[in-house]
Amino acid sequence: MNRPIRTLSVGCLILFVALMLNLTYVQFFKASWYNDRADNRRVTEEAYAQQRGDILVGKKAIATSKPSDDKYEWQRTYPGGKKYAPITGFMSYSYGQTGIERSQDSVLSGQDNKLFTNRLVDLVTNSEPAGGNVELTIDPKVQDAAYEGLTALGEDVQAATVAIEPKTGRILAMASTPTYNPSKLATHDFGAASKSFNNLSKDEDEPLLNRSIQTALPPGSTFKLVTAAAAIEKLGMDGDSKVYGGASLDLPGTTTDLPNLNGTSCGGEQITLTRALEVSCNTAFGQLGMDLSDEDMRAQAEAFGFGQHYLDDIGPQAKSRYPTNDGKDKQARAAIGQQDVIATPLQMAMVSAGIANGGEVMKPYLVDRVTSSSLDVIDQGKPTTIDNQPAISRDTAEILTQMMVSVVDNGTAEVASIPGVSVAGKTGTAQSSKERAPYAWFTSFAPAENPSIAVAVMVQKSGTERSEIAGGRLGGPIAKAMMEAAIS
Structure with a gap:
């Protein structure tokens, strides 16, 4: 060659x-x-050519597929509508998938390896392939109370709430407002879908955002539960321990001080830790923040889930954060849920749930069961903890529970009291800036002696006058309705 x-x-x-x-x-x-x-587009068109599985709450489909008379064969519809949109997300030809539609796509589309046997049977029997079904942990009564409570706040409101079963981590409710109609994005009228998506994307109130897990803001005084936990664990305190309750707290190294909300003392120069939580005393918890080391505070926050990714069933999840604070003044502000501390509603529900569960913080989850199109169970959610050790001891959890019950019985969270039921709770109002209104927070659990539900409510924006914004006033009634729905 x-x-x-x-x-x-x-x-x-x-x-x-x-x-x-x-x-x-x-x-x-x-x-x-x-x-x-x-x-x-090839994969998308193939997905529209076969029946997609249902997303279910109880026995009711909140997302399903119906035969279509166009070339795409199946139309995705959302009977759950706006109430469940932050959970289901949407399936759109042009804009992909979000929420459970995205995280559980392999199951819903029938492509998951767990459904291999079903695909094989369909092939042998020449049956039309169908996706698997995803059953959620949501309690419809609690979800109804959550959604109705948020929408009752009025127009132009940004808010969210989450409820957890403390013993398991099952998410019982997840609601966010403003919300949207996912069917308008799933329509095969692509021009109409594009118009809807563009309008939602340009909306300054961000209706496509699931604030329950995607919005992290200063948690304000609800974070005092974490500070109290650290004080009990590291300083050997209990509910009767004396703490500083003066009208203002000198912050070392600064020319400013930390005042209480109303500018007065919390009942005297020395008050009990329980009383400090009842009246949400800034000076008491600011002093505790300085008495504790920043490392101890951060470790306690992280033990409750701060800084971690712990939700696998839906995303994306914003991480809650307790940053390093270099200075006693910053430690004091961080201890009352200000400075650069941020948390999602889910995170603050986990703090309450951890206390309610004797100190063990369970990993939250939304997917209860996965079944084939013939309803055979092929996967089941399993309760697990977020860490190998409890966030706090059982003794500390009992002390905190008694203190939180006293906040409802004698303090700022009285609005959440339920006749004949022992309720534990904590209010919070987080300052933002002079230009915008504070954030209102509320977290609670019930029944206190055998908790079946832990709740967190966050109101980011409402039409309420600045002077009238308070966690108990805005979030308390919503949390109460959710707890009543769970224990009724």
Whole structure:
């Protein structure tokens, strides 16, 4: 073989090997990446050509597929509507998937390996393939109370709430407002879907945002539960321990002080820790923040879940944060849930749930069961803790529970009291800036002696006058209605 032919042959061989390597790379290593791309129309059209599984709350479908008379064969619809939109998300031809539609796509589309046997049976029997069903942990009565409570706050409101079963971590309710109608994004009228999506995307109130897990803000005085837990664990305190209750607290290294909300003392220069929680005393908890080391405070916050990613069933999840505070003044402000401390409603529900569960913080989850189209159970949610050790001891949890019950019976959380039921709670009002109104927070659990529900409510924005904004006033009635729904 002469040299030019040999050179050409070698070149062709190299190109052939390169082609085979690239083909292998694309079809094997990059297959999932291409399949998951929102702009992969082939995969999208295949998904519309078969029946997608249902998303269920109890026995009721809140997302389902119905036969369509156009070329796409199946139309995704949302009977759960706006109430469940932050959970279900949407499935759109042009804009992909969000919420449970996204996180459980492999099950709903029937492509999950757990459904391999079902796919094989469909193939052998020549049956139409169908996706699996996803059953959620949501309690419809609690969800109704959550949604109705948020919408009752009025127009132009940004708020969210979450409820957890303390012993298991099952999410009983998750609501966010403003919300949207996912069916308008799932429609096969792509022009109408595009118009709806653009309007929602441009809305300054961000209705596509699930504030329950995606909005992290200063938690204000609800964070005093974490500070109290650290004080009991690290300083050996209890509900009767004496703490500073003066009208203002000097902050070392600054020319400012930390005042109480009303500018007066909390009942004297020395008050009990229980009384400090009852009246949400800034000076008491600011002093505790300085008495504790910043490392101890951060470790306590992280033991409750701050800084962690703990929700796998839906996303994205904003991380709650307790940052490093270099200075006693910053430690004092952080101890009352200000400074750079931020938390999601889910995180503050987990703080209450951890106290309610004797110190063990359970990993929250939304997917209760996964079933095949023939209703065979192929996967089941399992309660697990977020860490290998409790966030606080059982003794500390009992002390905090008694203190939180006293906040409802004798303090700022009286609005959440339920006749004949022992309720534990804590209010919070977090300052933002002079330009915008404070954030209102409320967290609670009930029944205190055998808790079945822990709740957190966050009102980010409302039409309430600045002087009237308070966690108990805005969030308390919502939390009460949710707890009553769970224990009725």
